[in-house]
Amino acid sequence: MDILLDKTLKQPIYIQIYEQIRLKIMSGEMEEGTVLPPERKLAVKLGVNRSTILNAYNRLKAEELIESRVGQGTVVSVNAEERNEIVKPKWNQLFNNRLDDFNNNMISRLFPLLGKKDIISFALGMANPDLIPELPFAELADITKDKANREILSQTPVAGNEELRENICKLLAKESITCTPEEIMVLTGSQQGIDIATRIIIQPGDVVIVEAPTYFLALESFKSAGAKIIEVPIDNNGMQMEGLEQLFIKYHPKCIYTIPNCQNPSSCSMSLVRRKKLLELAYRYDVFILEDDAYAGLGFTGKTLPTLYQLDTNGYVLLLRTFSKTICSGIRLGYMAAHKRMIAQCCFVRQNMDIHPNTISQWLICEYIKSGTYEVHLKKIKEEYLKKCNLMHNELLNHAPVGLSWSKPSGGYYFWCHLPKEIRTSELLVLCIRDGVAFMPGIPFFTYENGENYMRLNFTTPTARQIQKGIPILCSNMKKLINTDTMENRLSPSNFLPLY
CATH class of the missing domain: 1.10.10.10 (Winged helix-like DNA-binding domain superfamily/Winged helix DNA-binding domain)
Known part of the structure; x- marks a missing residue:
């Protein structure tokens, strides 16, 4: 041989x-x-x-x-x-060994259940499909009948359609946020912005400071980049500042990831004092801030605090926003606002990913913004979401077991609930799914799996009837677990949730 x-x-x-x-x-x-x-x-x-x-x-x-x-x-x-x-x-x-952790975690096993019609889902983070506005699809079809107009379906610049970027700047100007089209990059959803920013800023071993809890897919992006993640607790006023400077001194972070408005999953908002303090520390220790403002425009109080990007005078903040949370989840379009040098770097990375955002989605959103009905739509969905929020709050008040605590959201999509110490959400989830109800357990929102006694409940997607039916079932199962004195009937999600 x-x-x-x-x-x-x-x-x-x-x-x-x-x-x-x-x-x-x-x-x-x-x-x-x-x-x-x-x-x-x-x-x-x-x-x-x-x-x-x-x-x-x-x-x-x-x-x-x-x-x-x-x-x-x-x-x-x-x-x-x-x-x-x-x-x-x-x-x-x-396969990459890192996929073992993701494939075996609770989220990957929960997702296949959420689209089932017989499940009342409080787990999703989607805009309500019943409130999707009428987008100008008919106009698009009419315009493109003429071959001379079909260039609107052609490839756009890497940063996105220029007219759309101009209209985004006009939207931001109504919030007293000043920027130019060169400081805007259109994204395929704000998650892409997290991924791109991570590629630019983070190298293996770099430190990222995050809120605890926080958006779990952002955590996955940072982990994939090899970052070391340091958690900072939050309260009703957002990320706590006490001890934050000591973390900067000890760990020398490259980036802070924060959701200052209607935070996911807690729905809290960072106070103005803390926003200014965070910027002060970022300047002092030369740290970028990735500001995820996915729930912009969805506050219920009418009071709008300036974004970190708006307060920033030195180009340290990257602002991420999305139309997926306000128009419809399937539109998969958002944008980043940042210093033009940062946008240039993001475009360089982006051209090696998907080259540019979906042309049709860009045209539809651009025309929708130009029509002047986007702000009208925002007002409408806020009114509807506030009704749902109040309904879920009242159902929880009427049915919650002793020891369940939560703060009523002042905007956004979610209730963040702290469960009695006797309850583990992994066990509760099994019981609830058997009864046709799903929620998002708290564990994925923490880096070190500290969320066993927390759960996130979405109030925007379910109907009023589903809220009235599902919350009593959820609370009834909590009471069952509290009354279980032995471990004989303790359940594990692996006994019920499908593995893939």
């Missing part, structure tokens, strides 16, 4: 041996039943260690191409005609 080795290559020797033997088997050169040289003999012939041959043979055995037979040694176990059926992807070897 001829095998040629090139020790100048970076490729390990055992891989070279494995690949050449595999090729001989797959091509039919080595037929089923062919006896391979003993490990020691082949090692001497090739001038390598016996362990190198052993590693190559083990890899071939893992693919079921060879096997050890008593009295024969190591033989080819597959013929050329069978190779396409036998040789299949070794999925566990191919």
